[in-house]
Amino acid sequence: MIRTVDILNAKILIVDDLQANVRLLEQMLKAAGYSNVTSTMDSREVCELHRSNRYDLILLDLMMPMMDGFAVLEGLKAIETDSYVPVLVITAQPGHKLRALLAGAKDFVSKPFDLVEVKTRIHNMLEVRLLHKELANHNKRLEQAVLERTAELRESEERFHRLTELSSDWYWEQNASGEFTRVSGPALEMLGIRSDGEHQSDAQQAGWNEMERMALEANIAARRPFLDFVYSRLNADGTKQFFQVSGEPIFDSSGGYTGYRGIGMDVTGRMHLRSP
Numbered sequence: 063m064i065r066t067v068d069i070l071n072a073k074i075l076i077v078d079d080l081q082a083n084v085r086l087l088e089q090m091l092k093a094a095g096y097s098n099v100t101s102t103m104d105s106r107e108v109c110e111l112h113r114s115n116r117y118d119l120i121l122l123d124l125m126m127p128m129m130d131g132f133a134v135l136e137g138l139k140a141i142e143t144d145s146y147v148p149v150l151v152i153t154a155q156p157g158h159k160l161r162a163l164l165a166g167a168k169d170f171v172s173k174p175f176d177l178v179e180v181k182t183r184i185h186n187m188l189e190v191r192l193l194h195k196e197l198a199n200h201n202k203r204l205e206q207a208v209l210e211r212t213a214e215l216r217e218s219e220e221r222f223h224r225l226t227e228l229s230s231d232w233y234w235e236q237n238a239s240g241e242f243t244r245v246s247g248p249a250l251e252m253l254g255i256r257s258d259g260e261h262q263s264d265a266q267q268a269g270w271n272e273m274e275r276m277a278l279e280a281n282i283a284a285r286r287p288f289l290d291f292v293y294s295r296l297n298a299d300g301t302k303q304f305f306q307v308s309g310e311p312i313f314d315s316s317g318g319y320t321g322y323r324g325i326g327m328d329v330t331g332r333m334h335l336r337s338p
Contacts, residue, residue, distance in 0.1 A: 064196070069188045070094075072118035076101035077108050077134070078152065079126040086175065087121060094181055105129040109137040117148065118191050119184065124153045124162060135165040148191045150183060231327040235312075238321050269296040278307065282322055285311040292329065304333040 074096060076087050084101045091099050102111065105126045112120065120138070124131035131151060138147045147166040153159060154173035162170055169187055171180050232247030274293035281288045287310040294304045309324025 064189055064192045068192055069185060070096055071098055072096070072188045072192065073115060074099045074184075074188075075108070075111060075115070075117045075120045077103075077105055077120060077126075077131075078123040079103050079105070080123075083123065083152075087180075090177055090181065091184070105131070105134050108134050109141060112138060113141055118195075119188055120149045121184075122149050122151050122167070124151055124158050125155070132161070132165055135162065135167060139166045146191070146194055148187070150187055233323075233325050235323040236321045238319055243321070244323075269298070271295065282309065285319060285322075287311065292333070294333075302330070303328065304330045 074091065076084050076099065078084050078087070078101075081103065084103060088099060088101060100111075100115075102108065105123075106129045108120070108122070111117075122131050122134060131153075135147065135149060135151075138149065142148075147168065149167045151158075151162040151167045151170045152173060153162065153170060156172075159170050168190075169183050171183055233244070234242060234246070235244040237243050271294050278288075278291055278293055281291070289308045290306050291308065292304055292306050294302055296302055305326055306329040307324055307326035309322055311319060312321045312323055314320050
């Protein structure tokens, strides 16, 4: 919501090579309550003045020596990268109006001045300009909030990963091709995977309960989540070892499959306590 006080406090620059026109516009604006008005009769100063002050409105005469209003408009377009050039052109040539608008001006008034028309156009242009700035600032705040929230989520995810690793014997992540991208603890050994990512041979897998392992691999192949899945193997010394694993598929924001992640632990002691 743009308040009247915001409009009256807006920064305005008057550009005209005739001192009489500058004084007339200054007096009119002062009488209307505008409090932040400056002026120059040298059009070559406009771009640098605007770069330093970022005026909310520039009242620009088109026909000036040294550097005409059209050249000034081109210079201002290079400064206002968001393509909004807050210029109200002043001209006595009807043929210049369309050219000025095409050059980036937002509105125009004709000489000789109709003071009521000039005040109305100035008020309307300032209202639009301040709304434009308010929207731009809102978008910047929104973008900053998104960046901050994204950083918070990444930090939260990292904390989750660390807690996960602390609460389990191993943690692993795979990409969509099944390659292991992150491994913590003896995950590969417990899953029967060599360090190069390939499944061990049948001889190396001796002792694994194949039915249980086939069920585990079927869950992963089908991209199904699983919780506290228990499987076992018989060691060379005749002891039986039990492992508990949980895993879930990973999807991106568009629903595309990107891989798998899971945690596991050795639950041999717990399973033996359950045995009669």
